[in-house]
Amino acid sequence: MYGPFHRLNDSPDNVRKILDSGEIWGMAPRGIFQSDIPKVKAYDGELPSGQTGIEFETEVKPDSGHVPGKPTWSVKPKRAGVVHDGDCAKIKVRVLRQTVID
Amino acid sequence: MPKYLSRTIQQIPLEQMARGLARPVATLILEPAEITSRSGLTFETAHDDLDELQAAVFRVATGQEFALVRHRHQPQPGTDILINETSRDLGAALRDALQGLQLEPRELRWTHPKIEVTKLKRSPDVGNKAAEIQKTIELTPKSSRAIRPAVRELYIEQRPDGTYAVRWGGAQRASAIKPTQSKAIEWAKEHHPDVHPRVERVRNTDKGGHDKRRKGR
Numbered sequence: 557m558y559g560p561f562h563r564l565n566d567s568p569d570n571v572r573k574i575l576d577s578g579e580i581w582g583m584a585p586r587g588i589f590q591s592d593i594p595k596v597k598a599y600d601g602e603l604p605s606g607q608t609g610i611e612f613e614t615e616v617k618p619d620s621g622h623v624p625g626k627p628t629w630s631v632k633p634k635r636a637g638v639v640h641d642g643d644c645a646k647i648k649v650r651v652l653r654q655t656v657i658d
Numbered sequence: 659m660p661k662y663l664s665r666t667i668q669q670i671p672l673e674q675m676a677r678g679l680a681r682p683v684a685t686l687i688l689e690p691a692e693i694t695s696r697s698g699l700t701f702e703t704a705h706d707d708l709d710e711l712q713a714a715v716f717r718v719a720t721g722q723e724f725a726l727v728r729h730r731h732q733p734q735p736g737t738d739i740l741i742n743e744t745s746r747d748l749g750a751a752l753r754d755a756l757q758g759l760q761l762e763p764r765e766l767r768w769t770h771p772k773i774e775v776t777k778l779k780r781s782p783d784v785g786n787k788a789a790e791i792q793k794t795i796e797l798t799p800k801s802s803r804a805i806r807p808a809v810r811e812l813y814i815e816q817r818p819d820g821t822y823a824v825r826w827g828g829a830q831r832a833s834a835i836k837p838t839q840s841k842a843i844e845w846a847k848e849h850h851p852d853v854h855p856r857v858e859r860v861r862n863t864d865k866g867g868h869d870k871r872r873k874g875r
Binding site for chain 2: 564565583588593598601607621623
């Protein structure tokens with residue numbers, strides 16, 4: 557298992573979807589940082605106390621060569637565990653904690 | 659509208675950044691405010707699906723674009739350098755970015771494992787190519803460019819060995835080293851005709867000591 561990791565910018569709707577599906581999605585950025593390679597992004601470590609976000613772990617190894625402290629899971633190069641679904645990257649996760657919704 | 663900040667980089671607004679500018683290849687030890695003070699680049703606040711971020715995009719003389727990104731809550735200090743996802747030679751791209759920013763490899767705290775840091779040193783060929791392209795940019799009619807006054811200053815200072823260094827403010831390395839002050843001024847005027855170099859006084863007079871600079875003639 558890899559983790560814990562956390563994210564800080566998921567909406568309540570997104571967090572509900574993550575809890576229901578056990579998957580975290582990453583969209584190919586729109587507007588700025590437009591990319592054809594969708595990727596899931598996260599921060600390393602536990603969700604800091606007092607922050608609103610979601611903490612998780614996963615069996616999928618982060619991309620090699622990612623920025624220290626900021627793991628990613630990209631759909632290219634193709635590999636097991638990172639699903640390319642339309643313009644999304646998806647990985648299976650186990651949510652450890654979330655402070656976005658009650 | 660792009661802004662020319664110096665003779666080596668041009669700032670691009672975030673909404674005009676090239677598609678695919680999303681691959682991090684290195685992290686600078688500098689925070690956005692330090693980069694702004696050294697290069698004149700202005701950071702804008704935006705969001706991606708991770709967090710709030712500060713970002714600036716710039717184009718170098720070769721035409722390549724780069725992004726500098728600092729996520730608000732990232733656990734490590736520093737600012738990431740992003741290149742285009744289609745770039746094959748990560749090292750060459752990073753070298754061009756550093757050259758544009760006039761930063762040194764030692765100012766990186768992390769580089770992508772595919773990059774050999776020892777190969778990031780500027781090669782004469784790269785410098786010549788950049789100079790050629792820069793000359794082309796300079797020949798472009800000014801009416802088609804948005805010019806912003808250079809925010810950096812060029813200094814001429816005496817070195818311990820008696821020679822004179824021409825150095826941009828904030829730069830660790832000299833752009834040129836000349837045997838005399840007049841040769842250094844001549845070099846600065848030839849290579850940067852639109853910049854008035856700040857010349858270190860080498861004699862103590864009633865008008866100021868070494869730390870009091872005068873404008874180059």
